[in-house]
Amino acid sequence: MSVAGVGEFGLIDRVTARLTYGSTVLLGPGDDAAVVAAPDARVVATTDVLVEGRHFRRDWSGAHDIGRRAAAANLADVVAMGADPTALLVALCVPTDVATDWVEELADGLGTEAAGVGASVVGGDMSASPTLTIAVTALGDLGGRAPVTRAGARPGDLVALAGRTGYAAAGFTVLSRGFRTPRLLVEAYRRPEVPYPAGPQAAGLGATAMIDVSDGLLADLGHVAKASGVAVDLTRDAFEVPPQMRDAAQALGVDPYAWLLAGGDDHALAATFPPATELPPGWRPIGRVAAGSGVTVDGRPFEGPAGWDHFR
């Protein structure tokens, strides 16, 4: 059965029947608006949109994974402020020939990723459109913590990373060249493993700046450097090339450091901490903040080969 067959209200009924609601949801879908708990009296809010052909392909990823990734991209932005995600709202535009099953699986993916961090899909809108488009808004609660912006890094601070980088970019390259393996990389592209708890944890540890790594580590730390008015120097040896990535890089003729340092979409978290901070498991040091501007690797600009420009 296609989306056109059940209509907008029928589709909304099918989707909302599949969703579950956590304790932050005071009023769920079905009214003019939802009501979500905001115990901190401040709400963190962010929106990311995924467009078919630019951000995902239905022949590369299943609906469930696309839903998880759409949710993850937004939930990662919330935890990168040091907040706990509470709710998602989803505006979904679908061509009329898309199967209702596909939309239901997408909703399941969104709901599953949200539930993993205690958040719920609380509302949304649907429309027919020639272009399959998923716009997600995520809300979060700061739990009394100050938001960790991009602007607080100070010379001498540690730069640390939680989560993986380069895996999704490697998976994207693999798929782009027509391959479906190594599975580890392709799966990383399809469904990022976001280190959600590390965000609020970093805020609690006094992180001076934090960012979700979606454009690539060099680009995103470049945003931190610019906002904070500092320089960031990364240590190349802090990055280990995992065996599958090394093999894929060799087979495809890519410098794996271009993936590790410049590949986006794994939604790792990068943060800066006061120099004496004892990093807990999950966070590992990858460099230092210094006076100046820009991002370097071992003191020099990163002169990546092919991969680098590709990901800018």
Next chain:
Amino acid sequence: MSVAGVGEFGLIDRVTARLTYGSTVLLGPGDDAAVVAAPDARVVATTDVLVEGRHFRRDWSGAHDIGRRAAAANLADVVAMGADPTALLVALCVPTDVATDWVEELADGLGTEAAGVGASVVGGDMSASPTLTIAVTALGDLGGRAPVTRAGARPGDLVALAGRTGYAAAGFTVLSRGFRTPRLLVEAYRRPEVPYPAGPQAAGLGATAMIDVSDGLLADLGHVAKASGVAVDLTRDAFEVPPQMRDAAQALGVDPYAWLLAGGDDHALAATFPPATELPPGWRPIGRVAAGSGVTVDGRPFEGPAGWDHFR
């Protein structure tokens, strides 16, 4: 200059430079997420998406008006819960040949409509897309009031309306037939005049149910009747056909009551109140709640001509 010429980050810079931020904005655009005041410790949230060709046409409306309407559709949902709007987030998908001027005017329209109710555009995302799409999320604060849902109407309650109905539908019909006048109707379609203060006011007066009239009064009161488990009977004489609408209806061969009772997109507010409620200026009685189900006009189903099915 086209959107492709300035690129995503250039376009975001241009747009954010034009925005202004009210007192509810604790952290505006430019970080992973915005931070918005939620003094009530609950946040009202809603999302509506507009797709070119389905919800708007660039040859029928200017960018500023499209921006205002996209904002209004969402802000109306917030006030229909009895809340005060605080913030908008906007996911914008634009074909690469759209002029940056057009996008800047759209942003101005969004910002202007938001500022009119004390809200601000606090974040968003942009992507190229073959289909121009505007997904807006609005947030609001309940200021200590209980949210007014669709589910609280009780037999005996007054049914009341704030704002206009039928104007936008009439303007849409006029434009669909290739005309550009009467101006009053065409402008109503392009830019709804939402009675924003009436929403929180109704909540303060003890409204038992409330809804934003976007699908048409009969359809939307049908949602209230269903959610509340009651019937709604409207009084036809409560609706006056304004002269321009009467003339246009005659010229186009349409029953003006089809516009008034079944036309959407003016974003009026319909609410039910306890029988003894003294309605303040801006709210006018249009019917009664009774035991039963469904919506009638003067005790009978509304048998609209052509117009009715068109708007379902």
